Amino acid sequence: MTHAYQEIYLSNAQAALGDAFDYAIRVCGVPGENFIKLFTVSSVSKHMENGEPAYLAGKSGIELAAQILAETTGMTEQPEQPERYARSCEYWIGWAVAYYQWYSGRKYSEIFEVLSFAELEKMYYTLHEADVSKFAGIADARIREHFAETNLKRIRTAYGCSQAELAKKSGVGLRSIQLYEQRQKDINKASAESLYKISKVLGCAMEDLLEK
Incomplete structure (x- = not known):
């Protein structure tokens, strides 16, 4: 399978998108399903899909979230990120989906067309301690079934x-x-x-x- 970009950027991309989801949803108060929609229509998702290093490894999660919200809602105020001691469910969702996007090369809009935020929340409770490849396998099966037509x-x-x-x-x-x-x-x-x-x-x- 051809991956979306070089693997050397993967861990940074996962951490950045995980932090972006955590910050936008938990700190800025954007509902999870809404943030998914904002992310997929923003230029940030396209830059990450295209494997641009400036977005995969050059920006923090907070910077990504701030750009997404500024582009799509006009929101420029950036609340301070409180200290975090463990990965949240929201972080895991961004982190895991970033892995699957790299793994599959699919567009984020296709992934979130099949996997809603509520479904990803449910998956967190059974998969967040498992190897991320298990999530990727489940997501891949769901998405291939959904996009049945070649x-x-x-x-x-x-x-x-x-x-x-x-x-x-x-x-x-x-x-x-x-x-x-x-x-x-x-x-x-x-x-x-x-x-x-x-x-x-x-x-x-x-x-x-x-x-x-």
């Missing part, structure tokens, strides 16, 4: 193109397209030429066709 099928359908039409216009075999959409053939292993031909017909980037 990217190829989703994009093709949105474009209004049948499998037969796509095969004819792209020159890629109809059977191959069917197998890619049924996940019986791994599109991630398709030739660059085939991906290019399909993406050109559908007006998307080659990377958009790949499965995370």
Whole structure:
């Protein structure tokens, strides 16, 4: 599996997002579900998804939270962070989700579309002492089930193109397209030429066709 960015930044990214969730929710009083929405529409989530070191390791969690709140709500006042002696549930949620985003390469908006703040709170009580890979496995299964359609099928359908039409216009075999959409053939292993031909017909980037 291709990860979102280099592993050397992972622990810093987890700690920063954990602190951001803890600070915004527990100190600033933003409800958890609301903060998830603010985070996913902010530029911070995009910078982290893109693996930008300035956001993965160059900013503290409080700085990330402050930028998110300033961008999305106009809130510029920054309450002082009280001393913390243990990881909170909110910290764990940000910390664990940051790990899964790195692990899967998925967008934060996709992750939180499937896993609500309330669900993540419930997971905390059974998983916060387990290795984070266990959380990642559970989250991955849930998200793959939710996004059952392959990217190829989703994009093709949105474009209004049948499998037969796509095969004819792209020159890629109809059977191959069917197998890619049924996940019986791994599109991630398709030739660059085939991906290019399909993406050109559908007006998307080659990377958009790949499965995370």
